[in-house]
Amino acid sequence: NAGVTQTPKFQVLKTGQSMTLQCAQDMNHNSMYWYRQDPGMGLRLIYYSASEGTTDKGEVPNGYNVSRLNKREFSLRLESAAPSQTSVYFCASSAYLMTATNYGYTFGSGTRLTVV
């Protein structure tokens, strides 16, 4: 059971470079999310896609863009990386209805990004 797969696992970028973080899930989930996790700040929502064909901003969207490529894949793009974007990035997916039995996010293992 692969669950949620994120690539790459580690990345070092220079300021101003661009990159795309990839995320794919094989659980037939409708909703997908990108979070960043920083020490002392907890997990903060960057963007989410409640269902295929829709994307919306979360709490900290500035400097990022997303693409919901299909039901399985949700990518996060940094157009011009900045040191403030150094963080651990997590992709997650969930069923559409929060009241579904045992509803809960399934997270990937994370991408550790350093911008120098």
Added chain:
Amino acid sequence: EDQVTQSPEALRLQEGESSSLNCSYTVSGLRGLFWYRQDPGKGPEFLFTLYSAGEEKEKERLKATLTKKESFLHITAPKPEDSATYLCAGGKAAGNKLTFGGGTRVLVKP
């Protein structure tokens, strides 16, 4: 503004020493309260969802409870393998978005 606050930030326990973690929340339109476990270098792992005040759920040495303003995660007779960061989150039905607390780092010493 939605807010989820966890306390304490860190907890050191002896093996077998039971304790409780607190999660207080102010989330408008709350549909569910979620608990996750996160091990170093890994993504959060889903533990429980609580939907209504008075609800309780258990898994091995963990029991989660919910009131109208807060949730507790009780760890009974913990073992070293229970060492992890425990995260709680409030969920809104709109967009299925979760707002996470800062987590409680639990260290259980043998």
